Amino acid sequence: MEEQTQIFGIRAIIEAINAGETIDKVFLQKGLKGELFSELETVLRKNSINSSYVPVEKLNRLTRKNHQGAVAQISPIEFHDIETLVLNVIESGKTPLFLLLDQLSDVRNFGAIIRTAECTGVDGIIIQKKGGAPVNGDTIKTSAGAVFKVPICKVDHIKDAVFYMQASGINVIAATEKTNNTLYDVSFKAPCAIIMGSEGRGINPSILKVVDAKAKLPLLGEIESLNVSVACGAFLYEVVRQRL
Template structure:
């Protein structure tokens, strides 16, 4: 566990990027450009760290700091190396459950999902470095501390992680409305990874082409979709029920 903190000032942020410190995002003043901005944005791009150009007013809360309108926010948790943690888990367990989040962008939804994942015995959570909610104090709070009890991996591309899973004999099950197959009818293997998608768009078509099975939950009311954290919880508990029968 790492303490959440901010890093401010051009030189400090540049050094943090060069040392590959776990940075969630960087904010820069959109109305200003200086000699450091190009170096920071280039380093951030190489490490797939999100950079946001914001109005000067966003820096007022940090006016007691000599930030030069350059602030980086670090992650409160240390991310696990994907291949290392997966191989370690597979070497110790015959029955495994992984969770892949393909584009969940709301920090509170992410925190709720992490909490449920820990309660259902998920062995590791996989997030993409881009197009994913950041891990901040709201994520930690919503997870009720579960975020410190389960390995979380960030990968460059979800597709590569899915290929790695398949080559390791892990069944890939995607939650999507683009199917007639209910989760209750789906055969679940001892080694399985559940893939959940974006709150609005769902799982990308490219990802859906990779998975072994597509499943959905029945929606009997007039609302067309569930909150992603609620849907994820229902899916995980059904998978656990099937695996423990």
């Protein structure tokens, strides 16, 4: 399994990126120097590939092979182009429904959301290139294979996706507690994209300033928030209810 999901070694990773391999994230050894390592860092920046610097012990846990201070995770899926996807959905004649995920960090939440998205007819999921959970084995397992059925797009910034959706005639609705409106006060019958925030921070405040509407789930107990995948499911099934 390791050989199918990882590339290890600095030169091998550089060559894989230049060959167009879909790299989800690269782990780099903290403090490592050298001309080849610097070349890898440059290639990662140029291609906007998510990376993080970790202790060598982390790399040793990822693989027993001679990693030379760099291990890349290969994405098991091909990511879609957002402009092509949105255009195809609009031209199909159906009422678009998209999901924007603002830097979710937990792969199991990610997988659970993908599974619910597939069950509720979501046309595509948009994530940010950096800062979010990767598409890996845990994502696949938790999604029950739905990751291969729902198109997923990567963008430089979620705000870019917001602006593109709005320019395409798609209302962008933020799932946030920072509003007096519940999801039952909002119409989801028109073309729409729902934004879900990260587990700890929620939706970035700069994004909340540019959305078309905000909505929250009514919470009747003492706990002030729901798990993001559960909240997402509630929103998506309200869309289904209104559109049936």
